[in-house]
Amino acid sequence: MIPKLNHYKEKWHVHSDDMIKPGLTAIEEALALVGNPERRLPTVHIAGTNGKGSTVTFLEAIAKEHGLRVGKFMSPCIVDVHDQIQVDGKAISSPAMDAVFQHMQAAGLSGKLTNFELLTVAAFLHFANCQVDLALIEAGMGGLLDSTNVVMPLVSIIPSIALEHTQFLGDTLTSIAHHKAGIIKEQRPVIIGDLPEEAKHVVLQEAAQKNAAILELEHHFSVASTSDGECYINKKHACQITGLLRTMKGTHQAHNMALALTAFLEIASILDVEPSTVAIRQAIKNATILGRFEEIMPFVFLDGAHNPASVAQLVETIQQEFPNKAITFVVGILADKDVQQILRLLEQVSDHFYFVDFDNPRAMAAEQLMALSNATKKAVLLDYVSFLQQQSAKKERTVVAGSLYLLTAVRNRLLNEDA
Numbered sequence: 001m002i003p004k005l006n007h008y009k010e011k012w013h014v015h016s017d018d019m020i021k022p023g024l025t026a027i028e029e030a031l032a033l034v035g036n037p038e039r040r041l042p043t044v045h046i047a048g049t050n051g052k053g054s055t056v057t058f059l060e061a062i063a064k065e066h067g068l069r070v071g072k073f074m075s076p077c078i079v080d081v082h083d084q085i086q087v088d089g090k091a092i093s094s095p096a097m098d099a100v101f102q103h104m105q106a107a108g109l110s111g112k113l114t115n116f117e118l119l120t121v122a123a124f125l126h127f128a129n130c131q132v133d134l135a136l137i138e139a140g141m142g143g144l145l146d147s148t149n150v151v152m153p154l155v156s157i158i159p160s161i162a163l164e165h166t167q168f169l170g171d172t173l174t175s176i177a178h179h180k181a182g183i184i185k186e187q188r189p190v191i192i193g194d195l196p197e198e199a200k201h202v203v204l205q206e207a208a209q210k211n212a213a214i215l216e217l218e219h220h221f222s223v224a225s226t227s228d229g230e231c232y233i234n235k236k237h238a239c240q241i242t243g244l245l246r247t248m249k250g251t252h253q254a255h256n257m258a259l260a261l262t263a264f265l266e267i268a269s270i271l272d273v274e275p276s277t278v279a280i281r282q283a284i285k286n287a288t289i290l291g292r293f294e295e296i297m298p299f300v301f302l303d304g305a306h307n308p309a310s311v312a313q314l315v316e317t318i319q320q321e322f323p324n325k326a327i328t329f330v331v332g333i334l335a336d337k338d339v340q341q342i343l344r345l346l347e348q349v350s351d352h353f354y355f356v357d358f359d360n361p362r363a364m365a366a367e368q369l370m371a372l373s374n375a376t377k378k379a380v381l382l383d384y385v386s387f388l389q390q391q392s393a394k395k396e397r398t399v400v401a402g403s404l405y406l407l408t409a410v411r412n413r414l415l416n417e418d419a
Contacts (some may be wrong), residue, residue, distance in 0.1 A: 002115060003080035003408070009118075012101040014110045016118040022145035022168060027117045029152060033107040034091075034121060037128035041071070041135040042271065043151045044263060047143035047183045049176075051159030051193060051256045054248060054289055055132045056136045058260030061283035064088060066264075066273055068209040070287040071363050072126035073148070075116065076354040076404050078290045079411060085123045087130045100125040113170075116140050117147040119142050131290055134267065143180020153335040155266045156183045156190040159259055164308035167336070177202035185287075189213040190263050215262055230254060232261050241277055244284045249293050250317035259286060291407045293317055296394045296414065308338055311345045314401060318349050328352045328391065328398045330384055332406035334363040342402065343373050354381035358409045385413050 009016065044059065046052045053074060063070045072086045082091040087278060093099075093317045100122045104110075109121065120140075129137045136154070139146040161177050164274075169176045177199035184206050192203060194217055195332075207214045215221060219236045230244040242262070246253055261280065268275050289302040293314070299410075305314040318327060327350040333339050346353075353375045355366040366380045381387055384400075391398040400410055 002077060002119075003082075003412070005081040005115060005119070008101045009099055010313070011098070012105045012175050014101055014105050014118070016111075017114045019114055020116075020141065020168065021114050022142065022152060024145065024147070026106050026113055027066070027120060027147040027150055028119050029109075029111055030104075030109050030117065031124065032123060033109060034103060034232050036193055037206065038151050040128050041124065041151070042133065042153050043135045043137050043153045043265065044157065045137050045139065045148065045151055045153040045183045046157045046159070047139035047146070047180045048157070048159040048193070049090050049164050049298070049307065050313070051259070051360050052138050052254065053255055053304075054256040054292055055157060055259045055287040056138055057248075057261075058257050058284065058287045059194040059263055060089065060136055061269070061287040062260060062264045062280055065279040065286075066268070066276065066284040066412070068133040068271075068273070069130065071123070071130065071132035072138075073120070073123035073136070074129075075082050075119075076408065078408060080364065082120070084119060085126055086310040086341060087132060088129070092126055096126055096129070097122070098123070099129065114147075116141050120147045138271075139183065142176075142179035144179045146182075147264045151311055152185055153183075153188055154255070155263050156185065156205060157192075157263055158183070158195070159193040159256060159261055160306065161203075161398075163338070164307055173199045174202055176331040178206075178268075181206035182213050184210050186210045187212060189215060189266055191215045191259055193217050193259055203268075210285070215266075217255060217258060221262045223254045230257075232258055234265060235362060238365045241280055243281055245281070246284055247286070250311045250313060251320070251322060252316075253292075253379050258286075263333050264275055290411075291404065293321075296411070299397050300383050300388050300392050301397075301399045302410065303399060303401045304407055305401050306333070306403050308341045308345060311401070315345055315349050317391075318399065319377060322397055325397055326350075326352070328354070330354045330356060330381060330388070330398060330400045330410075331369065332356045333364055333369060333402040334360065334362040334405070336362055339364060340372055343369075346401070347374055351375050352377040354379055354384070354387065354414065356384050356406070358403070358406045360403070360405045363403070363405070384410065388414070
């Protein structure tokens with residue numbers, strides 16, 4: 001299911017399972033076989049329902065602007081497996097991927113791991129090979145039993161907590177918070193966003209048990225709108241940074257920016273880096289992320305919103321950016337998501353929907369999605385490439401949303417069409 005991963009598995013005769021197996025035993029044994037590269041990396045670990053990718057993007061931009069060499073491990077991929085492992089914003093090359101797969105094959109990792117665990121090992125090896133100054137590690141699912149939870153981070157970040165992956169993480173905010181809080185380590189600070197009270201209680205409890213300092217949005221740091229952009233305020237460091245101009249749209253991105261800035265100030269003090277206001281302003285302006293209200297062609301936007309919390313943020317962004325404007329949605333959703341709630345939220349800003357099928361065994365059929373929709377203008381769309389091109393030409397604002405896997409499919413189709 002991860003484009004081009006099988007190419008390397010077959011080339012180097014490394015087998016891994018295309019399934020989810022929560023737990024750390026396999027990954028710990030595998031990392032020991034390759035020399036525990038994760039122990040040589042200064043890391044930041046991020047777990048949360050929404051906001052992980054955006055927070056990582058802001059933090060990467062800030063760190064790079066200060067001259068740090070930054071590794072980034074994220075999921076799912078945007079185009080193919082290479083972009084899940086990046087150094088200084090550049091996807092791992094084919095020769096570099098060959099090198100880490102050769103290392104894993106020689107260490108006897110074949111048959112021991114899942115696909116995601118295998119990629120986690122590959123990321124750590126690549127970052128160690130590149131001698132990065134900082135590795136930003138995004139949890140794949142949950143945190144406590146996620147394969148990335150083998151690091152001892154400088155800082156942990158939990159941007160948000162909402163219901164997700166309930167078949168693995170439990171069906172209450174408390175149980176999900178327990179998994180997210182699992183990334184908190186002994187005496188390592190944890191930075192948290194605006195969490196629901198019952199989830200925050202779990203996180204605070206875990207932090208207390210681990211003697212980990214908590215830095216909380218709106219309590220220890222904040223961001224406010226001003227006449228010349230936004231102003232970030234940090235009480236712990238007694239500083240404020242004015243004139244911040246974000247390219248990434250939406251109120252939620254202001255919060256993600258604040259989380260990243262807070263993390264950077266903690267990291268800077270540990271790595272003996274002098275924060276520069278000029279560099280921070282430039283980084284915030286430069287930070288962009290694929291699939292987050294991304295205008296892939298004129299009037300056509302891709303957004304990775306795929307659960308009620310992130311869809312609510314998308315709706316708010318649409319209302320802010322296009323008040324009282326007509327919006328068309330192109331939607332595909334995984335069947336294990338809260339499909340009806342997602343549709344009800346999207347229907348707040350549009351009555352015009354097209355539903356699409358995409359290549360994922362968990363995807364709900366477009367016909368079934370259409371049947372669940374309350375929109376009066378709705379249809380199943382077969383050729384979304386031509387449709388999106390036509391919408392762009394007609395200057396009809398169109399948003400593709402519902403699944404990150406759908407975004408990958410749309411992007412690949414559009415790129416191939418343009419090639």
